[in-house]
Amino acid sequence: MEEVFRQAIKELEQQHPSVLATVIRTKGSTPQKPGAKLLVRQDGSAVGTLGGGCVEGDIWFAAKQLLRRHGPAEVKEYVLNEEIAARDGLICGGTMYFLIDPVYEPDQALPYVREIAGAYAGGKPVALTTLTRPPKGSALTVGNKVFFRENGSHEGTLGDEELDKVAGQKARELMPQGKCEYVALPNGAQVFVEAYTTPPQLVVMGGGHISKALTPLAKTLGFRVFIVDDRPEFADPVRFPEAEKTIVGPYDTGLAQFPVNANTYIVIATRGHRFDDTATEAAVRSPAGYVGLLGSKRKSLLIFQTLFRKGISDERIAAVRAPVGLDIGGRTPEEIAISVIAEILAVRFGGSGGPMKMDARLLAKAKEKAAVPAR
Numbered sequence: 472m473e474e475v476f477r478q479a480i481k482e483l484e485q486q487h488p489s490v491l492a493t494v495i496r497t498k499g500s501t502p503q504k505p506g507a508k509l510l511v512r513q514d515g516s517a518v519g520t521l522g523g524g525c526v527e528g529d530i531w532f533a534a535k536q537l538l539r540r541h542g543p544a545e546v547k548e549y550v551l552n553e554e555i556a557a558r559d560g561l562i563c564g565g566t567m568y569f570l571i572d573p574v575y576e577p578d579q580a581l582p583y584v585r586e587i588a589g590a591y592a593g594g595k596p597v598a599l600t601t602l603t604r605p606p607k608g609s610a611l612t613v614g615n616k617v618f619f620r621e622n623g624s625h626e627g628t629l630g631d632e633e634l635d636k637v638a639g640q641k642a643r644e645l646m647p648q649g650k651c652e653y654v655a656l657p658n659g660a661q662v663f664v665e666a667y668t669t670p671p672q673l674v675v676m677g678g679g680h681i682s683k684a685l686t687p688l689a690k691t692l693g694f695r696v697f698i699v700d701d702r703p704e705f706a707d708p709v710r711f712p713e714a715e716k717t718i719v720g721p722y723d724t725g726l727a728q729f730p731v732n733a734n735t736y737i738v739i740a741t742r743g744h745r746f747d748d749t750a751t752e753a754a755v756r757s758p759a760g761y762v763g764l765l766g767s768k769r770k771s772l773l774i775f776q777t778l779f780r781k782g783i784s785d786e787r788i789a790a791v792r793a794p795v796g797l798d799i800g801g802r803t804p805e806e807i808a809i810s811v812i813a814e815i816l817a818v819r820f821g822g823s824g825g826p827m828k829m830d831a832r833l834l835a836k837a838k839e840k841a842a843v844p845a846r
Contacts, residue, residue, distance in 0.1 A: 472506065472507075472508050472519070473588070473591045474518065474519070475491075475508045475509075475510045475518055475519040476584055476587050476588045476591070477588055478510055478518045479491065479510050479574075479584050480581070480584055480585060480588060482510070482512055482513070482577070483574070483577040483578075483580055483581040483584060484577075484581065485577075486577050486578075487512065487513045487577065488513055488538060488573065488574055488575045488577065489510060489511060489512050489513060489538070489573070489574050490510075490511040490534040490535075490537055490538050490571060490572065490573045490574070491508060491509075491510055491511075491572045491574065492508065492509045492510075492511065492521060492530050492531075492533075492534050492569055492570070492571050492572070493506070493507070493508050493569065493570045493572065493663070493665075494506065494507040494508075494521060494522075494567055494568070494569060495546070495568050495569065495570045495603055495653055495663040496567075496568040496653040496663075497565055497566065497567050497568070498565050498566040499551075499565025499566060500551075500565045501522065501551060501565040501566070501567050502521075502522030502523060502524070502526060502551075503520070503521055503522035503526075503567070504820075505651050505652075505653060505663075506651040506665065507519070507520065507521050507522065508521075509521045509527065509530065509531065509534070511531060511534040511535060511538065513538065515535055517531055521567075521569070522567075526549060526551065526567065529549065530547065530549070530569050530571065533547060533571055534571050534573075537571055537573055538573055541573075541575065542573070543573070543612065543613070543614060544570065544571065544572045544573060544601075544612075544613050544614025545570075545571050545613060546568060546569065546570055546571070546603050546604065546613060547568070547569045547571060548566060548567075548568055549566065549567045549568070549569065550566050551565055551566065551567065568603075568653075570601060570603055570614075570663060572601070572614055583597075583599065583618045583626075586618075586620075587599070587667045590649075590667040590668050590669070591667060591668075591669065591670070592669075593669050594669075595620065595621045595622070596621045596646040596647065596649065596666060596667065596668040596669075597618065597619065597620050597621070597646070597666070597667055598618075598619040598642035598643075598645060598646050598664060598665060598666040598667065599616060599617075599618055599619075599664075599665050599667075600616065600617045600618075600619065600629065600638035600639075600641070600642055600662055600663070600664045600665075601614060601615070601616050601662065601663050601665075602614065602615040602616070602629045602630065602634070602660065602661075602662055603653075603661045603662060603663050604659065604660060604661035605630075605659075605660060606631070606634075606656070606658040606659050606660040607658060607659035609630075609631075609660075611629070611630035611631065611660075612630065615627070615628065615629045615630045616629070617629055617635055617638055617639070617642075619638075619639055619642040619643070619646075621646060625639060629662065631660075634656075634660055634662065637654070637656065637662070638654075638662050638664060641654055641662075641664045642664055642666060645664055645665075645666035646666040646668060647666075647668065647732060647733030647734060647760070648666070648668065648733050648734045648760060648819075649666050649667050649668035649669075649734060650666055651663070651664060651665040651666065652664050668732075668734055669695070669732075669734060670693050670694065670695055670734075671693065671694050671695070671734050671735075671736060671819060672694060672695045672696075672697065672729075672730070672731070672732075672734060672735040672736065673685075673686070673689040673694040673695070673696050673697070673735075673736050673737075673738065673815070674697045674698075674699070674726065674729055674731065674735060674736070674737045674738070674759070675696070675697070675698050675699075675737075675738050675740060676699050676700075676722050676725075676726065676737065676738070676739045676740065676741060676750040676753075676754070677699075677700055677705075677739065677740040677741035677742065677746070677750070677765075678698055678700035678702070678705030678706050678707070678710065678711065678717075679705065679740055679741075679742060679804075680804040681740050681765065681804045681807050681808055681811075682698065682711075682738075682740050683710065683711070683804070684804040684805045684807070684808035685738065685740075685808040685811055685812060686698070686711055686713045686714060687713055688808055688809070688812045689713070689812060689815075690713035692812070692816070694736070695715050696711070696713050696714045696715055697714060697715060697716050697717075697718075697729045698711045698714045698716075698717040698718070699717070699718040699719075699720065699722060699725035699726060699728075699729075700717075700718075700719065700725075700741075701719065701720060701721055701722070701725075701746070702719070703719045706718060706719040706720075716728075716729065721749065722741065722746060722749045722750035722753055723749055723750075723752070723753040726750075726753045726754065726757060727753075731757045731758060731759050732758055732759075732760075733758055733759070733760040734760060735757075735758075735759040735760060735761070736759065736760070736761040736763070736815050736818075736819075737754045737757070737759045737761065737762045737763065738763045738765065738795060738811060738815075739751050739754060739762070739763065739764045739765060739795075740765040744770060744773070744774075747764065747766065747770065747774055748774055748777055751764055751774050751778065751791070752777070752778060752781065752783070755778060755783055755787050755788065755791065756783070760818075761792065761815060761818055762790070762791045762792065763791070763792040763793070763795030763796070763811060763814070763815070764791055764792065764793035764794065764795055765794065765795050765796075765807075765811075766793070766794060767794065768793075768794060771791075771793035771794060774793075775788055775791075775793075792814060792818075795811050795814065796810035796811040796813070796814050797810045797813045797814045797817070797824050798810070799813070
């Protein structure tokens with residue numbers, strides 16, 4: 472999405488109208504999830520993706536038509552039935568909802584788009600809320616917006632003070648991790664809230680073999696990577712070329728030198744129990760949204776006992792992923808690293824971490840259809 476906004480800035484700076492199409496809601500199996508974007512330029516070209524194939528082509532066409540007739544923002548429902556999905560080789564059968572949002576006055580949108588790009592680049596988190604369905608019986612307009620900042624300031628309105636209040640509460644909740652959420656209210660109103668912040672950060676406490684296998688994976692997936700170890704030969708930029716910063720020093724004071732926030736994932740993989748104690752305590756006292764501890768259940772329980780004695784809350788200790796990672800049966804550092812990064816991604820994207828294997832009902836349906844002669 473970051474590239475979409477960077478390209479949008481270029482279009483707006485040249486005073487070119489454009490359309491931003493966004494997936495705001497999905498049901499069932501779909502090729503993209505909420506937050507995916509496609510920027511359609513005035514010349515008909517585009518950047519970004521909504522999942523490819525028939526989905527993207529149809530929404531792209533609708534965006535160009537909207538721009539041509541100078542129409543208002545609209546929400547489109549797109550049902551991916553089996554025939555449509557099969558036409559483009561997609562194995563899905565869900566429903567997608569799109570906000571097709573035109574920008575006709577570039578000067579009005581440019582300041583907000585620049586702030587969103589700034590949030591990606593390390594600036595303060597921001598959020599954009601958009602009315603996607605007015606309350607029942609209301610004359611409010613789809614596309615009304617409020618732009619929220621971390622300091623509490625905001626600009627714009629959804630058209631109703633109570634709606635603005637609800638949107639603001641949800642925006643503040645989502646800003647720390649840069650997530651998006653579709654909100655349906657009892658009065659029939661629907662609001663899409665998008666928050667933007669820096670890229671996710673991985674702090675690895677300990678520079679051993681598993682850490683060395685983990686950091687390239689994280690870097691490839693767009694994480695900012697930080698390393699802390701009390702041994703110079705392990706907290707070494709040459710050993711960890713993916714790391715943005717390496718700290719040699721105690722784990723508690725070393726962690727304090729990184730920009731830890733709610734969008735930070737900490738993995739504790741030190742060389743011994745007493746170091747794990749110190750590192751885990753520092754991690755749970757930080758605002759990190761994820762803390763994972765490498766090692767056995769027995770070791771983890773001993774460390775938890777220490778944390779309880781030190782007054783760490785039940786909720787914070789219960790949130791620690793220990794042992795860290797998904798159970799894939801791996802044993803080597805590389806295999807363990809994959810299980811750890813898989814769990815981190817599941818937490819980040821809201822996945823269950825379970826298998827996606829089709830159940831017996833779907834297999835039976837496929838067998839039933841296979842028995843019908845092809846036309």
